Amino acid sequence: MSGNCQTARCETRADALSGESLLPGKAGTKICAWWQEAIEACGAFEWVALSYLWISGAMIAVFHRNLTAAPLHLGLRVLITAAILWMCRSARQRPDRVLQFARHWYPQAFFLLCFEELHHIVHLIFPGWFDRYLIAFDFRLVGVNPTVWLQQFARPALNDFMQIAYLTYFFYLIVLGAILYGRKEEHAFWTVMTGSIAAYSMGYLIALVFPIESPYHSLRALHTVELHGGFFTSLMGVIERFGRVHGAAFPSLHVCGSFVAVLGAWRYRRWLFWVYLPFFVCMMVATVYGRYHYIADVLAGLVTGAIGYWLGEKLMRVRSRYAVEG
Numbered sequence: 001m002s003g004n005c006q007t008a009r010c011e012t013r014a015d016a017l018s019g020e021s022l023l024p025g026k027a028g029t030k031i032c033a034w035w036q037e038a039i040e041a042c043g044a045f046e047w048v049a050l051s052y053l054w055i056s057g058a059m060i061a062v063f064h065r066n067l068t069a070a071p072l073h074l075g076l077r078v079l080i081t082a083a084i085l086w087m088c089r090s091a092r093q094r095p096d097r098v099l100q101f102a103r104h105w106y107p108q109a110f111f112l113l114c115f116e117e118l119h120h121i122v123h124l125i126f127p128g129w130f131d132r133y134l135i136a137f138d139f140r141l142v143g144v145n146p147t148v149w150l151q152q153f154a155r156p157a158l159n160d161f162m163q164i165a166y167l168t169y170f171f172y173l174i175v176l177g178a179i180l181y182g183r184k185e186e187h188a189f190w191t192v193m194t195g196s197i198a199a200y201s202m203g204y205l206i207a208l209v210f211p212i213e214s215p216y217h218s219l220r221a222l223h224t225v226e227l228h229g230g231f232f233t234s235l236m237g238v239i240e241r242f243g244r245v246h247g248a249a250f251p252s253l254h255v256c257g258s259f260v261a262v263l264g265a266w267r268y269r270r271w272l273f274w275v276y277l278p279f280f281v282c283m284m285v286a287t288v289y290g291r292y293h294y295i296a297d298v299l300a301g302l303v304t305g306a307i308g309y310w311l312g313e314k315l316m317r318v319r320s321r322y323a324v325e326g
Contacts, residue, residue: 038085041092044315052201122247131218147215151225159229165282172261192264199308212250216291255301
């Protein structure tokens with residue numbers, strides 16, 4: 001197959017230079033050449049991202065009867081796969097600044113898209129919620145329902161502070177990535193991105209086989225104190241109104257993704273790690289205080305993030321040449 005693709009590549013380029021139209025019999029070899037070039041341009045990040053798309057796609061195909069929009073989700077995976085392959089191939093062949101920028105930063109959109117999709121496919125396998133197990137875990141661990149116990153401390157100023165801490169999630173990976181990208185530290189940049197997608201992918205798949213809806217929903221009747229606050233509480237309310245995902249609470253993907261960035265800061269920018277650390281600790285507390293997660297979610301997020309970062313480093317040793325060139 002490799003020899004055929006090499007021959008096809010030469011034939012395709014010769015046709016393009018001579019201006020001859022491609023004969024119908026050569027269509028397959030041209031596709032073969034395009035496919036090989038696209039695959040070669042993929043880095044470690046793409047291998048994990050595409051693996052998630054098609055593992056989850058296989059799950060959708062098997063359990064399609066539980067999902068009314070199964071064809072839509074499968075078709076979306078085909079389109080995203082084609083878009084990723086096209087971008088990787090194009091960015092490798094053309095030193096266009098816009099393409100190179102998109103090649104490095106499209107992971108942010110990919111993370112968000114996959115997370116938002118969980119709202120629609122979280123009951124792909126099981127129709128109900130398993131929160132009772134995590135409620136029992138938290139109760140055995142600390143002797144109370146943490147989100148219910150914490151409401152006694154609710155004050156507008158504290159509520160606002162906790163929402164600020166929770167919002168810091170959106171900056172850990174972006175800030176570290178921007179520093180590494182700006183300094184052209186390609187290997188470090190893609191190690192952090194690959195660790196992130198490895199951690200997120202594990203979290204997404206766990207959410208599909210162990211659906212958790214969060215204390216915000218499951219313990220609503222016990223939350224007798226509203227978390228009123230100022231600007232940041234209102235801002236978080238708007239974000240939650242339009243972007244809240246019902247489900248996918250275990251493991252905490254906020255903790256999972258942030259922890260990868262924190263570990264990456266320890267490895268590549270030690271000073272940034274010390275800046276991140278207090279905010280990260282506050283963010284973990286805020287996920288429980290704000291009723292987004294159980295303590296079990298936070299602990300699982302730490303474990304998933306650590307495993308994801310470790311996998312990212314391992315995978316980059318295999319595919320780093322392509323990631324740097326891409």
